[in-house]
Amino acid sequence: MIRRSSRGGTAALWSGLSLCAVTLTGLVASTSPEPATQEVAAPENVSAATMTNEPYCPPGTEPVSEAERRVADPDAGPSDSAEVTPEQAAEYQDRLRRAMDRVRDHEAAAPYTVPVVMHVISASDGSGEISDARIDDQVDVLNRAYRGEYAQGSEGTDTEFRFELADVTRTENDTWFRDFGEQRDEIRAELRQGGPETLNIYTADLGSGLLGFSTFPQDYADDPDQDGVAIAHDTLPGGDREKFNEGHTGTHEVGHWLGLFHTFQNGCESPGDYVDDTPYEREAASGCPEGRDTCPEREGEDPVTNFMNYSDDACMTHFTKGQADRMAEHWAAFREGAPQA
Numbered sequence: 166m167i168r169r170s171s172r173g174g175t176a177a178l179w180s181g182l183s184l185c186a187v188t189l190t191g192l193v194a195s196t197s198p199e200p201a202t203q204e205v206a207a208p209e210n211v212s213a214a215t216m217t218n219e220p221y222c223p224p225g226t227e228p229v230s231e232a233e234r235r236v237a238d239p240d241a242g243p244s245d246s247a248e249v250t251p252e253q254a255a256e257y258q259d260r261l262r263r264a265m266d267r268v269r270d271h272e273a274a275a276p277y278t279v280p281v282v283m284h285v286i287s288a289s290d291g292s293g294e295i296s297d298a299r300i301d302d303q304v305d306v307l308n309r310a311y312r313g314e315y316a317q318g319s320e321g322t323d324t325e326f327r328f329e330l331a332d333v334t335r336t337e338n339d340t341w342f343r344d345f346g347e348q349r350d351e352i353r354a355e356l357r358q359g360g361p362e363t364l365n366i367y368t369a370d371l372g373s374g375l376l377g378f379s380t381f382p383q384d385y386a387d388d389p390d391q392d393g394v395a396i397a398h399d400t401l402p403g404g405d406r407e408k409f410n411e412g413h414t415g416t417h418e419v420g421h422w423l424g425l426f427h428t429f430q431n432g433c434e435s436p437g438d439y440v441d442d443t444p445y446e447r448e449a450a451s452g453c454p455e456g457r458d459t460c461p462e463r464e465g466e467d468p469v470t471n472f473m474n475y476s477d478d479a480c481m482t483h484f485t486k487g488q489a490d491r492m493a494e495h496w497a498a499f500r501e502g503a504p505q506a
């Protein structure tokens with residue numbers, strides 16, 4: 166399930182993926198008075214590769230025009246299926262457990278300081294340029310989010326991850342800017358800096374509807390050049406992306422980079438997102454629905470305000486202690502100087 170935001174309402178396709186908005190009353194929950202954001206479902210049992218230009222929409226759904234999503238998949242991009250399958254998640258978990266065995270005696274000391282290299286890719290007409298001040302703001306949002314400063318009441322935790330800006334690169338290249346998905350292997354191979362501990366963030370126009378994507382820590386050993394996070398340039402604080410311009414696309418993607426799945430990974434099925442203190446959730450949230458509970462047979466309402474959901478930036482407030490522990494495990498196993506056996 167993918168969180169998409171529709172604008173306009175004309176039927177259109179996004180890179181070969183057919184998009185369908187759920188129209189069943191009661192499934193659409195949004196605090197917005199205008200029906201700009203809808204909960205949508207991709208056709209079940211239809212992979213991206215088999216989709217045609219003719220959108221298939223299950224009963225109760227209709228085509229939508231534009232998609233917005235944050236994904237985690239080393240191969241994620243405009244032409245790829247974006248979601249992590251249950252089998253892929255299990256494989257990542259297995260690799261984590263094996264790596265944890267290798268680093269059993271290796272205690273990463275908190276706080277965990279992550280050097281950050283920002284790669285700003287822009288077009289010759291100035292599109293995508295980002296000021297140093299806004300880059301600082303993005304790093305500040307990361308630090309506040311991972312410290313737990315957006316959390317309300319007793320929710321959330323200080324994850325003990327800290328981010329320090331180490332370098333900024335600026336590249337003016339129209340092709341790279343407008344076609345990041347197709348060019349991403351070359352871009353990252355050319356620009357990436359540091360080892361597994363260094364967070365490389367690329368900003369560009371990621372194409373219609375794609376807010377960002379990230380690799381997982383487990384991917385580093387096989388493909389170190391490609392390790393990192395890409396976010397749409399207009400999602401940084403103060404950007405033009407309505408509802409997604411407070412910097413939490415960065416917060417969310419870095420969560421993947423540190424090993425977290427979406428809160429709706431595996432839906433209502435065990436083991437969910439492999440974190441014990443995030444309630445189960447059948448599918449991504451959008452907007453900021455209150456009291457949503459898509460797995461009523463499971464304990465707790467949906468974690469709508471968790472950073473690893475698809476809610477609006479203003480709705481996202483926290484990581485849980487379980488997520489913090491999971492990120493620390495990945496940091497020790499794959500990133501912070503751990504043996505890469």
Ligand SMILES: [Zn+2]
Nearest residue numbers: 235236237427
């Ligand atoms: Zn994601």
